[in-house]
Amino acid sequence: MTRNAINKIVVVGRDVDAWITALYLKNSLGKPDNTISVELIELPSELNKDDFYCVLPSYKILHTALGAHEEKLAQSAKASHFFAQRFSGWNKNTPDFMHAYDKLGVNFNSVDFYQYWLKATELGLTVALEDFCFGACAAKQPVINVYAKHTQLPAYGYHLSAIPYVQSIGRAAIASGLKHTQSDIKHVVVEKQQIQSIELANGERVNGDLFIDASGTKAELLKYLQADNFTSWAEEFICDKVISASVRAFSPAPAFSLTTAFSSGWYGFYPLQDRTGLNIYYSSKHSTKEQVIAEVSQLSQVSMDDLTERSIESGITTTPWIGNCVAVGSAVARLEALDALQLQPLVTSLVQLRELFPTNTACQLEAKTYNHKVQAYLQAVRDYQLAHYKLSDRPGEPFWDECQNISVSQALQEKIELFKQVGQLSNREYDTFLEESWTTLFNGHSLQTHHYSPLVNKVSDDELRQQFMYLLQKMGQDTKALTKI
Amino acid sequence: MTAPDSLVEKMALFTQRGYVDSYKYGLFNLPSWLSVLNGQGAKQQGIDPFIQAQPEKQLSQIVKTFAANVQQRVQQAPNHQQFIEQYCPATNKTSL
Numbered sequence: 001m002t003r004n005a006i007n008k009i010v011v012v013g014r015d016v017d018a019w020i021t022a023l024y025l026k027n028s029l030g031k032p033d034n035t036i037s038v039e040l041i042e043l044p045s046e047l048n049k050d051d052f053y054c055v056l057p058s059y060k061i062l063h064t065a066l067g068a069h070e071e072k073l074a075q076s077a078k079a080s081h082f083f084a085q086r087f088s089g090w091n092k093n094t095p096d097f098m099h100a101y102d103k104l105g106v107n108f109n110s111v112d113f114y115q116y117w118l119k120a121t122e123l124g125l126t127v128a129l130e131d132f133c134f135g136a137c138a139a140k141q142p143v144i145n146v147y148a149k150h151t152q153l154p155a156y157g158y159h160l161s162a163i164p165y166v167q168s169i170g171r172a173a174i175a176s177g178l179k180h181t182q183s184d185i186k187h188v189v190v191e192k193q194q195i196q197s198i199e200l201a202n203g204e205r206v207n208g209d210l211f212i213d214a215s216g217t218k219a220e221l222l223k224y225l226q227a228d229n230f231t232s233w234a235e236e237f238i239c240d241k242v243i244s245a246s247v248r249a250f251s252p253a254p255a256f257s258l259t260t261a262f263s264s265g266w267y268g269f270y271p272l273q274d275r276t277g278l279n280i281y282y283s284s285k286h287s288t289k290e291q292v293i294a295e296v297s298q299l300s301q302v303s304m305d306d307l308t309e310r311s312i313e314s315g316i317t318t319t320p321w322i323g324n325c326v327a328v329g330s331a332v333a334r335l336e337a338l339d340a341l342q343l344q345p346l347v348t349s350l351v352q353l354r355e356l357f358p359t360n361t362a363c364q365l366e367a368k369t370y371n372h373k374v375q376a377y378l379q380a381v382r383d384y385q386l387a388h389y390k391l392s393d394r395p396g397e398p399f400w401d402e403c404q405n406i407s408v409s410q411a412l413q414e415k416i417e418l419f420k421q422v423g424q425l426s427n428r429e430y431d432t433f434l435e436e437s438w439t440t441l442f443n444g445h446s447l448q449t450h451h452y453s454p455l456v457n458k459v460s461d462d463e464l465r466q467q468f469m470y471l472l473q474k475m476g477q478d479t480k481a482l483t484k485i
Numbered sequence: 486m487t488a489p490d491s492l493v494e495k496m497a498l499f500t501q502r503g504y505v506d507s508y509k510y511g512l513f514n515l516p517s518w519l520s521v522l523n524g525q526g527a528k529q530q531g532i533d534p535f536i537q538a539q540p541e542k543q544l545s546q547i548v549k550t551f552a553a554n555v556q557q558r559v560q561q562a563p564n565h566q567q568f569i570e571q572y573c574p575a576t577n578k579t580s581l
Contacts, residue, residue, distance in 0.1 A: 031538060036534065429511075
């Protein structure tokens with residue numbers, strides 16, 4: 001394989017994947033006194049005015065790396081922050097639960113708090129697990145000003161309007177001196193599994209050493225290097241349609257997104273400053289667009305018009321890095337918006353691209369490592385989403401009966417089984433979600449644990465009661481303090 | 486001795502550009518791998534482009550400051566005898 005230096009990087013793509021990647025590479029590698037140039041070929045946007053993105057707490061580091069000022073970005077993109085995702089109606093006779101980004105209680109004597117909670121519940125405690133989570137408690141409070149000076153604040157993310165968000169990044173990218181062309185692609189010249197050049201719709205020819213495919217599900221560059229490069233997860237994620245709309249702003253805006261199950265899928269409300277984003281995921285095998293809209297309108301008591309429907313298929317690109325072409329973002333994996341994970345493929349791929357950024361075009365080892373790691377991380381994230389479906393319980397509804405019977409990975413089966421037996425988590429190398437998130441998910445979906453840890457008995461029943469009372473009291477005080485400013 | 490493929494690849498990636506995998510649950514972490522790879526003579530040919538892009542003066546300063554901090558902490562650390570006397574002194578001191 002030829003071994004050329006990488007002097008020119010060409011990013012080809014659209015929307016958030018393309019702009020974030022281009023800005024990141026330009027800022028890090030394409031400074032004026034550097035030999036590396038970064039260019040963006042911007043393909044037509046696929047965003048509409050109703051689209052939005054969820055920025056999870058862990059993604060904010062990316063914004064910091066890009067030099068974004070969070071408060072300003074939140075203003076321009078009409079953002080609304082959240083401390084948790086609320087899940088309703090996924091399990092019969094089960095209360096709503098909050099998934100926050102915070103620890104559960106205190107792990108005294110190095111034993112997980114959940115184990116103590118199990119025993120305490122047996123002894124008569126009727127307080128939900130989430131009431132020991134600062135993030136979940138904050139989510140239920142009236143408006144908290146996250147930009148005020150708090151002594152402590154739970155981790156929070158934000159929902160933002162897609163178009164203004166992408167425009168903000170675009171402005172920063174252009175200001176950094178990024179070369180930018182808006183065009184469709186006519187043809188990509190490939191030789192010996194390497195991209196030689198790209199021919200634009202206007203006839204212009206673009207050369208480069210390294211090409212980044214940030215073009216989303218169409219994978220406009222990668223498809224020239226390998227056909228049949230997609231592993232579908234349609235058998236596990238049976239929703240094949242998503243309806244998007246904007247509805248009236250909730251006032252005050254809740255500090256959580258609302259993820260509610262209905263007969264043939266789920267719908268999510270994502271509060272923003274000037275509207276509420278709505279996504280309805282459903283299976284066309286089990287319902288029709290009209291039936292779905294009628295049902296969701298009725299259940300949510302919200303009127304919705306001006307809807308857009310898209311077909312979707314969850315899955316992953318089998319080989320996202322081939323030769324001198326690296327796919328990032330949704331060109332790597334397509335996930336439902338469940339658990340606010342739309343941007344996870346982008347963040348995961350950029351982290352790995354950063355670590356494995358090639359020094360020259362003979363980068364087969366980097367490609368191999370990238371392909372392996374990106375797949376492993378995204379499969380683990382997929383497992384977290386699938387767990388919601390697998391552990392659902394809405395008897396008599398064909399969609400949900402089908403969900404209960406999906407086959408899941410061995411890793412997920414083992415996680416479920418271990419939690420059922422002893423309430424422990426078996427997190428592995430490529431798991432992104434922490435033990436607390438899995439515990440929250442399993443507990444929220446009523447997955448019962450048979451035996452708590454005997455180490456819990458080192459604490460006497462009385463001491464246990466005292467500890468719990470103290471924790472609840474402290475939680476109350478800490479939560480109240482958040483709303484004072 | 487034939488090294489397993491996984492090790493051959495690890496060594497090749499290090500030689501190419503100093504890449505060392507960082508494991509969450511690995512027994513040996515990055516510093517350990519780096520010590521062995523670098524310490525036993527594997528020399529990297531390329532430099533991570535993100536580091537290459539940073540001004541040499543800035544990086545040089547960071548490395549110098551870090552080395553100075555390490556030196557300072559070594560100077561301040563108790564020697565072996567002092568440590569034994571603080572942590573686990575013998576109750577009856579008889580000569581051997």
